[in-house]
Amino acid sequence: xxxxxxxxxxxxxxxxxxxxxxxxxxxxxxxxxxxxxxxxxxxxxxxxxxxxxxxxxxxxxxxxxxxxxxxxxxxxxxxxxxxxxxxxxxxxxxxxxxxxxxxxxxxxxxxxxxxxxxxxxxxxxxxxxxxxxxxxxxxxxxxxxxxxxxxxxxxxxxxxxxxxxxxxxxxxxxxxxxxxxxxxxxxxxxxxxxxxxxxxxxxxxxxxxxxxxxxxx
Ligand code: HEC
Ligand code: HEC
Numbered sequence: 254x255x256x257x258x259x260x261x262x263x264x265x266x267x268x269x270x271x272x273x274x275x276x277x278x279x280x281x282x283x284x285x286x287x288x289x290x291x292x293x294x295x296x297x298x299x300x301x302x303x304x305x306x307x308x309x310x311x312x313x314x315x316x317x318x319x320x321x322x323x324x325x326x327x328x329x330x331x332x333x334x335x336x337x338x339x340x341x342x343x344x345x346x347x348x349x350x351x352x353x354x355x356x357x358x359x360x361x362x363x364x365x366x367x368x369x370x371x372x373x374x375x376x377x378x379x380x381x382x383x384x385x386x387x388x389x390x391x392x393x394x395x396x397x398x399x400x401x402x403x404x405x406x407x408x409x410x411x412x413x414x415x416x417x418x419x420x421x422x423x424x425x426x427x428x429x430x431x432x433x434x435x436x437x438x439x440x441x442x443x444x445x446x447x448x449x450x451x452x453x454x455x456x457x458x459x460x461x462x463x464x465x466x467x468x469x470x
Contacts, residue, residue, distance in 0.1 A: 296321065296448025299459035312463035319427075319456040320402040320468075323409075325446040327436035334396035342444060344398065353390055364388045372440030380442035385435040392416075406467035420461040428454030 291301040297318050305311035322328065330339045338347045351364065368388035374381045394414040397405045409415050409423060418426065427433055428450065436446040446453075460466075 293448050293452045294445075296452050296456075298452050299455050302459070308463045309466045312460050312466035313468040315456055315460040315463065316406050316466070317402045317468045319453060319460060320405055322436070322446045322448060322453045323397065323405060324400070324402070325436065327439050327443070327446045328433070329398035331432070332391045332396050333398045334400075335393060338390050339398065353393075364390070372438070374441050381440035383435065383440050383443065385432050388432075401470055402468050403470040410465060410467070420465045424454065424458045424461050427457040 291298055299315065302311050302314050302318070305314055323332075326339075326342050326344050330341075330344060333339055336346070337351045337353055339345060340347050351362070354363075365388060367382060369382070369384040370386035371384045372381045373384060395409075395416065397408055400408065410420070412418065415423070433453075434450050437449055439445055
């Protein structure tokens with residue numbers, strides 16, 4: 254091959270490389286949310302469990318699925334078992350230090366001194382202060398960060414711990430509560446919980462309708 258041939262081959266190779274990287278870019282671009290009937294943004298819908306015949310088994314499987322949301326850092330950071338709130342996907346202690354107080358924070362340093370009714374983007378860097386009204390810490394009896402799905406299930410069904418809620422009340426809370434809703438709109442710099450609130454509410458309703466059974470373990 255002469256010099257000309259080499260140049261032509263090099264040009265061809267360069268063209269191929271451009272094509273290949275274009276393909277890669279396409280592949281890594283976020284695709285439309287997977288809107289199959291059985292899954293929404295990484296959370297299975299109740300339809301995915303319809304084939305399980307036994308109520309007890311289906312109910313337990315539905316709970317295991319919905320626990321992926323409840324144990325996600327966007328929820329669990331506000332539902333610690335003890336101590337103050339945590340932050341981020343690694344659930345590190347809240348910085349600046351925030352204490353439990355009466356759920357609203359320490360006197361003079363209430364959660365609302367920093368957290369407003371909506372997310373606020375940082376002016377000087379990427380990220381945001383999360384916000385929703387009223388932004389406060391869940392009481393210790395409703396702390397479940399780090400629990401297993403089985404432990405979480407037993408705890409949130411216990412009316413002595415859950416604020417006197419029946420299964421129907423839990424369905425309503427998960428479907429309608431706006432602090433729950435925040436987990437899918439967590440603001441700049443934070444990943445949302447899997448699925449969406451509608452699917453999460455539907456899973457909770459299907460779990461309760463099948464008897465509110467808990468997974469083993
Ligand atoms: C002095 C200001 C301040 C106070 C008081 C405060 N926070 Fe925060 N909080 C922040 C800031 C700033 C962030 C965001 C940090 C970041 O993303 O880098 C944050 C983040 C959080 C997060 C993390 C959300 C997530 O999923 O990552 C939770 C939960 C939280 N705060 C709860 C509370 C609660 C509950 C209280 C009251 C007991 C409280 N905070 C009091 C400033 C404050
Ligand atoms: C900003 C903090 C905050 C966030 C974020 C948050 N919660 Fe809560 N949660 C609370 C507080 C405060 C209560 C107590 C309010 C009450 O009893 O009415 C509570 C109560 C609950 C309860 C009532 C029963 C019980 O035993 O816990 C459920 C269920 C619940 N939250 C689910 C969730 C889920 C699911 C998410 C995420 C999708 C979430 N929460 C995110 C603060 C939060």
